[in-house]
Amino acid sequence: MIITTYLPFAEEKQSEKKPIIYNINLKQIETSLSENKQGLTIINLWATWCPPCVAELAHFGNIYEKYPKEKVHLYLINIEGKEIKEKVLEPFLKKNPLPCPVYLLDEGSPEEIEKVLKTEISGALPITLIYNSGGRLLKKFEESISEKDIQSILKENGINEKDI
């Protein structure tokens, strides 16, 4: 009896792994850039409706797994608003699982978000911004970014893959 009820539950748990979604607001983004974290902060703005954004998510997932967490602070920020969490974002992430958490921007227009990001943005997605530990913007991509692009920036800044 115990076995029969336990097994299906275990299987379900495996396939229905709940994606990690954190809500984030403009203030929290601003704070995260002013915390003087060690290493680099990568902010990627994306949406589920944006095919090039979706295509590059896996690259960020790989970066998250390959590099030490204390040196690469990755924020994959979905801009579609908190109302999409259950109906859109969760099913999307179940279908396209990621090893890293995803952040959902509560609300904020491109004009509001560019203020906290300290740079002008066009609003055309995807957008990737890379900041140093002092919160200074090092690179801005208003286009798709490859895993190689990210890796070379990390290397330039003395950040190497984990030894394992």
Add this chain to the structure above:
Amino acid sequence: MTNYNLTRKIKSLFTICLTICVMLGISCQGKALNIGDSMPDFNLKDYDGKEHSLSQYKGKIVVIEFCSQECPYSRGADPDLVKLHTKYSTKGVVFLGIDSHFKTQPEEIKKYALEVKKPYPILKDFENKFADKVEAKVTPEIFIVDKDGKIAYHGAFDDRKGPDGQPTEKYTENALEALLSGKPIEKTETKAWGCTIKRVPKN
């Protein structure tokens, strides 16, 4: 003394040259177009091969929509653009789409436009030359040109966050209402999420 004068002359000539360079530099680097500037003219063919220029619509309010059927966000705005066209074309407003995507061909645009019943001409901007000229970056991106050919509104179609999202502010419609009733437009410049205009790859 002569040498001193010559040096002074060279110096002043150098200063003039530098000033000109700086001025030219600023005019090239600064934001290409501002509200109130004349919208540059174009001569582009629609998907049926008919030529359109902005100057031919002089005296009319023109809504220019940089669009791309490759962009879900741009497609998402289409049903509302169709409605807006129905509402305002009878009031003399001209609607023109411009497709600057480096891959999309006129016959594909025609197929899509007929499918979604987009009623206004969509012009093909080959090699994204006009998009470059006006520094259009996103789809959809709207320019509203007033009866004098000046840019009255530039930016987002509305403030939705996704293709099917509900807008809370209808920027384009609000701007048209203001223009038609002779009132100042409340928001003349806005930004929106959207897709990048996929340009011809540079070598």
